[in-house]
Each structure stands twice: as C-alpha cells, then as structure tokens.
Amino acid sequence: MKIALRFSASVLALALATGAVVAQDLPIENAEWWQEAGAQFDGVTLRGVTESTPPSNFISDVLAPKFEELTGIGVDIETTSWDQMYDKAIKDMEAQTGIYDMVYIEQDIIYFYLARDFLVDITAALNEKPELKAANFSEENFTTFADNFRGDNGDLFGIPMEAFIKIYLYRTDLFNDPDVQAAFEAQYGRPLAPATTHEEYTEIAEFFTQWGKDHDMDLWGTTAQAHTGHPASWYEFFESVAPTFGVYNWGIDAGNNYAASVENGGSMNSDTAKEALTWWLHLRDIAPPESVQSTWSETATTFAAGRVAQGLIYGENAAWIASDESQSKVVGNVGVALPPLSDGVMEAAESGEGYVGYYDGGAFGLPVTSGNQDAALLFLQFMALPEVQEAWAVAAPRITLTSTYDAPSVQALDAELGGYYSMLRDDGRLFKGAPPYPFHRQVIEATAPTFYQILTGDLSVDEGLDMMAAQAEEELSNLGYRQ
Amino acid sequence: MRSNRLGWILLAPTMIILFLFGVVPFLYIIWLSFHQWNPAAVNPDIIFIGADNFRKLVFDPGFLASLGVTLAFVTFAVLSELVIGYLLAQAFMKDFPGKAFFRTIHTLPLIMAPIIVGSVWKLMTTPSIGIIPHFLDSWFGYELNIGQSAVAAFVVTVIMDIWHWTPLVTLTLIAALVSLPPDPFEQAQIDGAGKRQIFWHITLPMILPALMATVFIRLMDALRIVDEVLMLTGGGPGSATRFLGVHIFREVFPRTSYGYGSAVSLIVLYLTIVVCWLLYVSMLAPRNPKKD
Numbered sequence: 001m002k003i004a005l006r007f008s009a010s011v012l013a014l015a016l017a018t019g020a021v022v023a024q025d026l027p028i029e030n031a032e033w034w035q036e037a038g039a040q041f042d043g044v045t046l047r048g049v050t051e052s053t054p055p056s057n058f059i060s061d062v063l064a065p066k067f068e069e070l071t072g073i074g075v076d077i078e079t080t081s082w083d084q085m086y087d088k089a090i091k092d093m094e095a096q097t098g099i100y101d102m103v104y105i106e107q108d109i110i111y112f113y114l115a116r117d118f119l120v121d122i123t124a125a126l127n128e129k130p131e132l133k134a135a136n137f138s139e140e141n142f143t144t145f146a147d148n149f150r151g152d153n154g155d156l157f158g159i160p161m162e163a164f165i166k167i168y169l170y171r172t173d174l175f176n177d178p179d180v181q182a183a184f185e186a187q188y189g190r191p192l193a194p195a196t197t198h199e200e201y202t203e204i205a206e207f208f209t210q211w212g213k214d215h216d217m218d219l220w221g222t223t224a225q226a227h228t229g230h231p232a233s234w235y236e237f238f239e240s241v242a243p244t245f246g247v248y249n250w251g252i253d254a255g256n257n258y259a260a261s262v263e264n265g266g267s268m269n270s271d272t273a274k275e276a277l278t279w280w281l282h283l284r285d286i287a288p289p290e291s292v293q294s295t296w297s298e299t300a301t302t303f304a305a306g307r308v309a310q311g312l313i314y315g316e317n318a319a320w321i322a323s324d325e326s327q328s329k330v331v332g333n334v335g336v337a338l339p340p341l342s343d344g345v346m347e348a349a350e351s352g353e354g355y356v357g358y359y360d361g362g363a364f365g366l367p368v369t370s371g372n373q374d375a376a377l378l379f380l381q382f383m384a385l386p387e388v389q390e391a392w393a394v395a396a397p398r399i400t401l402t403s404t405y406d407a408p409s410v411q412a413l414d415a416e417l418g419g420y421y422s423m424l425r426d427d428g429r430l431f432k433g434a435p436p437y438p439f440h441r442q443v444i445e446a447t448a449p450t451f452y453q454i455l456t457g458d459l460s461v462d463e464g465l466d467m468m469a470a471q472a473e474e475e476l477s478n479l480g481y482r483q
Numbered sequence: 484m485r486s487n488r489l490g491w492i493l494l495a496p497t498m499i500i501l502f503l504f505g506v507v508p509f510l511y512i513i514w515l516s517f518h519q520w521n522p523a524a525v526n527p528d529i530i531f532i533g534a535d536n537f538r539k540l541v542f543d544p545g546f547l548a549s550l551g552v553t554l555a556f557v558t559f560a561v562l563s564e565l566v567i568g569y570l571l572a573q574a575f576m577k578d579f580p581g582k583a584f585f586r587t588i589h590t591l592p593l594i595m596a597p598i599i600v601g602s603v604w605k606l607m608t609t610p611s612i613g614i615i616p617h618f619l620d621s622w623f624g625y626e627l628n629i630g631q632s633a634v635a636a637f638v639v640t641v642i643m644d645i646w647h648w649t650p651l652v653t654l655t656l657i658a659a660l661v662s663l664p665p666d667p668f669e670q671a672q673i674d675g676a677g678k679r680q681i682f683w684h685i686t687l688p689m690i691l692p693a694l695m696a697t698v699f700i701r702l703m704d705a706l707r708i709v710d711e712v713l714m715l716t717g718g719g720p721g722s723a724t725r726f727l728g729v730h731i732f733r734e735v736f737p738r739t740s741y742g743y744g745s746a747v748s749l750i751v752l753y754l755t756i757v758v759c760w761l762l763y764v765s766m767l768a769p770r771n772p773k774k775d
Contacts, residue, residue, distance in 0.1 A: 087736050094522060112523055218611070228630050229719020231737075289610035292630030292720065307611075439523050445738035449545060449722055456633065456721040480525030 026066050026388050030135055034382070037132065038071020041375040045074030048102035048364065049088050052079040053316060054396030055162040056104065059364075059383065062391070067382050073375050077102075086441075093118040093367050101370040102379065105158045106362045107148050108434030113365065114151055115438040120366040123155035125377055132374055137381040141401045148433050149363045158363030159380040162398040164315030165424055165431045166240050166358040168340070170194050172418065173333035174309050180211065194310070194337040198244070198279055201310070201340040208309035209286040223299040223311025224280070224287035228455045232295035234448050237280055239358040239434060240312050245276035245342045248354055249435035250443070252472060258482040261469035269469040272342075277454070277461050284455070292455070304328035312339060314360060315420060319397035322417045335418040338427060346430075355432035361398070399424060439479055446475035515745040523739050536746035546747060548722050549730040550754075552637065556726055557705040560644040564701060565694070567645065568652025575653065576660055593650040601714025604643045608715070629716060633723035636716050640724050643711055648704065652697050659693035660686075695767055699759050706755050727751050 028034060050056040060077035068074055080088070089103040093116070105113060113119050126133045139146065139156055149158035174180055175192055184192040188203055195201035205221030212219030225236035238250045251268030253259045259266035267273060284291055288307050290298065300317035302308055306329040313321070320327050322334040339357045348354025364383060366376050382388070384400070390407035393399050397413075397420060404410055405425050414421035434440065447468040454464035476482035516536055520529040540546045575586055592600065607613045608629050616627040629636040667685050676684070687694075709728035712718065718725035718733070725733075731751070735744035 083736070090522075090739075116522060116527065227717060227719070228721060229717030229724070289626070289628055290612070290630075292628060293605075293609055441737045442521070442523050442739065445733055449725070452719050453721045456631070456719070456723075458721050479521060479523060 026062070026391060028066070028070060028385065028387055031070060033135065034067075034070040034378075035072075037134075037378055038073050038375075041071070041073045041372070041378075044372050044375045045076055046101040046372055046376055046379055047076050047078070047099060048104075049078045049080065049085055049092075049100050050102075050104035050364070051082050051085045051106075051362070053162070054320070055316070055392065055398045058392050058395045059161065062395070063383060063388060066388075067379055070382075071378065073378065075379060089367075093369055096369045098367075098369040098371050100367060101372045101376040102364045103367055104161075104362050105149065105365045107360060108440050110149055110158060110363070110365075111436045112438040112440065114157060118365075118367055118369075119157045120368050120370075120373060121151065121153075121155045121157060122159065122366060122377070122380065125366075125373070126381075129374065129377070132377050134378070134381045134385070136385050136387070141384065141386060141403065143400060143402050144429070145359065145361055145400060145433075146363075148361070149365075158365040159384050160361060160363045160400040161383055162316065162396070163359070163361035163400050163424075163428075164318075164398060165428060166312055166314050166339075166360060167318065167420065167423065168194065168310065168337045169303060169313040169318065169321070170310040170335050170337065171306075171308075171330060171333055172335040173330070174208065175335065183207075183211070194335065195340040196338075198340050198342065202279070202282065204310060205283055205286055218288075218307050220286065220288045220308050221310070222283050222287050223294070223302055223308050223313065224284040224291040225294055225296060225299045225312070226280075226284040226287070226291045226455060227295050227298075228292050228452050230295050231444050231448055233455060234444055234451050235296075235358075236312070237277060237451070240339070241280045242273055242276045243355050243357060243432075244339050244345060245272050245279075246345050246348065246354060247273045247276060248432075250472075251469070252435070252437070252443075252476075254435070254437065258473070258476045260472035260476070261466070264473065266469060266473075268472060269465040274461050274465055277465065281455070281461070304330060306330050312357075315397055315424065316360070318417055318420050319394075319413065322420075323413070332416070336420045336423055338423070338430070349430040356430045357432075359428065359431035359433045361400075361433070393421075397421070439476065439481060442479060443472050443475055447471045512745045512748055515742050516749050518742045520741040521739050522741075529742075532742070536743045537750070539743065540747055540750060545722070545725075546730060549725050549727050552722070552724065553706060553727045556637070556641060556644075556708070556724075557702060559641045560648075560705050561698065561701045563641070563645050564649045564652045565698065568649045568697075569656055571649065571653040572656035572660055575657055590650045590654065592647045593654075595647070597647070597708075597710035598714055600643065600647050601711035604639070604711070605715050608639055630720055633720055636720055636723045640712055640715060643715065644705065644708065647711070648701060652701065655693055655697045656690065659690040663689055691766065695762065698762060702758060702762075703755055706751060706758075 050059070056077070056079050060079055064075035064077050078088075085104055086109070089100060091097075092099045093103070093113075105119075123139065142160055143163065145163040146156065146160045149156055149160060151157050175194070181192045184204075184207055187207065192204070195204055201222070208219060208221035211217070225232050227233045242248075242251065247267050247270065251260055251266050251270065251273055253266050256265040260268040262270050288302055290302060294302065296314050297317075299311060300313055300321060303311055303313055304317075304321045304327055318334070318336070321330060322328070323331055325331050341356055345354055345356060349356045364380055366373060366380060370376055386401055386403050389399070389401050389404040390409055393404050393407065393410050394413055397417065399405060399410070399421065405421060410421060437443070450459065450464055450467045450471060453459040454461060459467070473482055515529075517531060517533060518529045519532045519535070521527065571589065575582065595603075607615050608627065610616050610626070610628050610630075619625045619627045627635055629639050663686070667689075668681060671681050671685055707728045708726055709732055712724050712726055712729055713732065716724045718729040727747070731744055731747050734740045734747060738744075
C-alpha cells in the first residue's frame, strides 16, 4: 500500500513538474495585463471543440493550461474526429445552445459559417472593446493565409491556428542511392530527381514499385489517398490532383451560374479532368494495397513506414514523418518538392489564376451563441501571440505568423524537414485553399458515391465524371445556387 | 381509486421523460419529413413540401441500393447468428472442461462498443498490416482487400456482425433451453423419436417465443447498423456496404438534408415494424389464437 502510495505521489509530482516545464517554456510578455484582463472572468470556463490534430493537441495540452495559469479562466478543449467535430459545432450553432465558446473552422467550411452568420466578427469586437485587446496581438502579424478567414468587409472571423500545404514528399535515401540512380538512368535515360511533370512522376512511381518487387521489398512507387468509401479520396483528386492538370475549384465555375458540366461551362467532366483522374487511378493501381482504404492519415502512415518512395502528403504530417523516430522509419530521409504539373499551371499559379495544390489549414472562431464571448476573445488573441508560436511550430509543423519563420528552432527544423517551412514561406502563394463555396459537404456527398464507383471500376472515368457533373449541378439547383 | 392515483404519480416521471425524449423527437421527425430544410441552401428556412421527400425516395437509386444491401445484410447476419447462436447454446448446455471460461470469453464481444468493434476489424483487415489478410494470403493465397472487393467488404461486415452479436443469441437461447421441462423430451425418447424429430417437434416450438424475441431484437439492430460499418468501410467500396443507417447518416449530417433524412428514417422504421409484424404473424400468432 505504501509503495503504491509513494508511486502515485511520484507520478503526480512528475506530472506537475512536467506541466511546470511546459508552462515555463512559454514566457508571455505583459503577464500582468493578462492577469488583470482575466480577473473579471473569475469562474468562467471556456469550451472549445476541434479536430484531434497535432496543432489542436498543442492548444489543449500547452496553451490552455498556460492561459488558465495566467488569467484564471478555465479552458476545456475537446479534441475529436473530423466528422464529430463538425457535427458537434454545427449542431450547437444551429440550435443556438451555446455549448461552445470556440469552434474549429477548417478553411473550407468558413464560407458556410459566414453565410449562416454563425461567427462573431473578431476585428469589430476587439475594436469595440479596446480594453480586451492584447498589446502583442495584431492582425498584421498573420501570414496571408489569414485572408481565408475574412468576411466580405475584410474583417477577421477566425484566428488562424494551423496552415499547411499538401506537398510532394520523397525519400532522399532512395533518390540518392547510387544503385537506384544508375538503374533509373539506365531505364529512362535521365537522372533520378523529384518529378516536375506527371509523366516523370509516373515513371518514378512505376520504377520504384518494380524495384520493390524485384528486390523483395515492401516498397511501392507512390502513395494514393484513394479510400473507396471516405471523402478523403474525393478531396485528393479535386483539391490536389486536378489542379495540377489545370482543373480548378472542383471544376465548378461560380461565375457561370455554378456550372459543373462542360456543356454548361464547367470543367468537372472536361477532357482534362478525365485525363487527371485516369492518371491518378493508374498511380492508385501501383500504390501499396492499403491505399484503397487510405485517408489523409493513412497515407502519412504509409510514408512513415517506409513503404513508398514518394507521395502527396499533408504538411501537418511532415514534421513527425521527418523527425519522430518513435513513429517514423524515414527520419532524416525526407525531401520536399512542388507537385508535378502540366504545362501552363505554374504560370497560372504565378499570375493568381490557378494554383498548384492545396493550402490547408484552420482557425478558431467565436460562435455568436457563445455566452463567454469576451473571455473567448482573450484566448483567441493568446493563441496568436508571437511568443507562443515557436514552440507550437516545432510541436506541429504549422505557421500562421510571418515572424515564426525566423525563429531559430523553426529554422533548424526546416533543415530537418527538407526545407518544408521555406517552401511554405516562399511558395505558399502558389497553393490555394478550397474554393469559397458555402456548399462543400453537400456537393461532395451528392457526388461521392459516384466517385467511389469510379474507384471500384463499376463506372468508367468518362461515364462517372459525366454523372458527377450532372449530380453536382442538380444538387446546386436544389440548394438554390444554380438558377 | 386512491391506489390508481398513486400509480399515476409514481409513473409520471417516467412518462414525462419518455414523452419528452421519445415521443416529442419522433413527432418532430414526422413533421420534418414533410419539409425541406438544408441550412446550406440559399434559403435555409424550413419549407413545407408535402410528401415530396417520400416521393423522391421511391425513385432515389442511392436509397434503393442501400435498401437492397441492408436487406441482404440483415438476412445473412441474423440467420447466421441464430444458427451459430443455437449451436453454441446447445454446446454450453453440456459439461466440458473449461466451460465457464469459454462462456465468459465468448460473451466479450457483446460488451464492446460498436465503434471499437469497427476499429478492431479495420485493423485486422487492412492489407499489409492486418492479421486476416496476412493468414488468408499465407494459407490460401487469397488477397483480401475490403477497400477493393465489394463482395469481400460485404462478407466481412456480415462476419463482423456475427462475431459481435452471436453471444446475445447464445445467452438468450441458453436461458430458454435451461427453462425447458425435461418430461416431453423423456417421453419423446421413450417413444423412439430421433434427435431431429425432437428438435423440430419439441425443442423448437418450445423455445420459439424466446427465439422470436431474439430475432426481433437482432432485426431491429441490424437494420440500423452504422458505427461499425462507418469505421470499417465507410460504406464502401462504392456503395457495397452503404447500409440504410450509413445512408441516413450521410444524408443528415454531412449533407445536412434534414427533411429528406427524416423521411428515410421514417421509412426504415416502418420497414422494421412491417418485417417484425410479418414474422410475428407467420410464426407466433398461429400459436396464440384469440379467445372469443
């Protein structure tokens, strides 16, 4: 009994000490101001709901306790699955129950939330209550990704907390292996290097899948986020693959009565879209067998397990793949590059008319139904303080403030990540978030069953994409967007 | 009269809770099913559209496909559970070494949350890392990939359901078998009846009420399966395992089509009642003729 008691006491002491270390790691400027600002909210506990991701876990494990220690305001962050997070947040705001004081807003849902007036105008709220505005908080600090969370009036409706690009990740140990290089050059007559075109990417993928077979290795040429019953596959195609061929905004033309089909002016079933899908399906066929059950998480796991030579991977997973030996077998062997592109796509991206891939991320918003709006405004600013960003960026590869790029530990990690942060800073402008539609999940759900049938081979690419374009237009007509 | 009033007072809390959390939501679903309501629409208001939602679902290929695979799923899963459950119950009626241990082990799936069951089966069936594809490949050269093969995905969902719920059938049938009087069996044996005759003419008729109660419970559960399947296959590949519960989930939550989703829910409820009623009428009612 005594031993058990001592052991429990030791564990408790260790936990407290660990918590103290974490808290000490975040020196907050103007601590007195935060104490005074929080004093008026004695007894208040803020409740937030977010997707369980490394950046969100940092909020619940590090930022929330630190904020609570500074201000006395309790913060209870619920981290859950992507579906559950939306389910809970939307139900709460729709039914106006006021359970949550903060909700995670993924970039692609903001337009729906704004259309439904779910969110508080944070810029206006802080202007109206200058006594709640922290000295170190400034909207000027944010990267341009924050623009995704602005309303028509230019005001901020969400505080960015994570931002990544979906990158082309490749194995440097394989790409730099002299035997592999020689074999590749002998077969294709050019040196092995990260692909810049789709044809090159296919050749590399085919080469490594064959290499794995020939050498009895669990190695394939590419990842494929090709789940046959989960929207992750839909997203991979329309947000990461189709744009590299020049099919943007899911092939729906918002400026042309939300047309999706070619006959009405859209491009969801265009020849280019069909070429893109055919290309991607071929990659799926030479990817590891688990690819047909892979969402965004599983492709990262597949890469980290050393089962593929290259792939399109969400940036939020890049850090642990490249640096966490407890989860990844390819630590130190990861390089990043821009996705392979068709002719003209880079020029379109440079001019702002197109984009080369998906810029993903999210923010924390303040529901108008919250009963603790003032206290929540404090926490939202706290999340955006420059002094908490460095530790956050190291714990999870996300950057939302421009100053974070210059932090020493971030620069060190950038080298370990093969230059991911540099790419985010320098080339982030070439990527783009989801199109500004308030009907994301509706169109996806209306068309996804057909998309899955294309993946299983029940429908051909031609027939399937034609059906999807018609289904998208029908759904948009039902919703009232398409006249 | 006084005791009647006391009875109502004691029942009142339960009745109120039942009304608020059972009847009111049900009435709300009925009301919603006659309306169009999608918060993502240009007009997010609730609009009365009469029976349009019901008319739409009659011709909705997605719903009809879901209905088809659900009925197939229910038939295979529930029948298999009944047969296996009965055989296990008979086995547990006999004494053998380690009986208590096996009986405990065999009920473990029953106490697992459906979402956990789905996760466990996903881990076990994922190609390359799952134990089931590994052994199927090693022993039989069969490459199981439930993300690719519609038949394999359907069969695995059925097996998963059997694994999860057969213990319930076993337990209820053990209870029924234990309560059977020994006399009819002894008399039948004296009269020279065989095991098959005893089963069809004595055992089955006598456990039929318990059996049917189990069938009703399993039917209702199987018709509304969601969690395990969402976790295991997401309804895929294609629409191979997009059972009615999954279809309703997709319509109501991601698609936010509340009115149409409510209509589908009502039809599923109606279908459940009809199937149970048909079973009752065909199997049990003839045994309980109304007395004039």
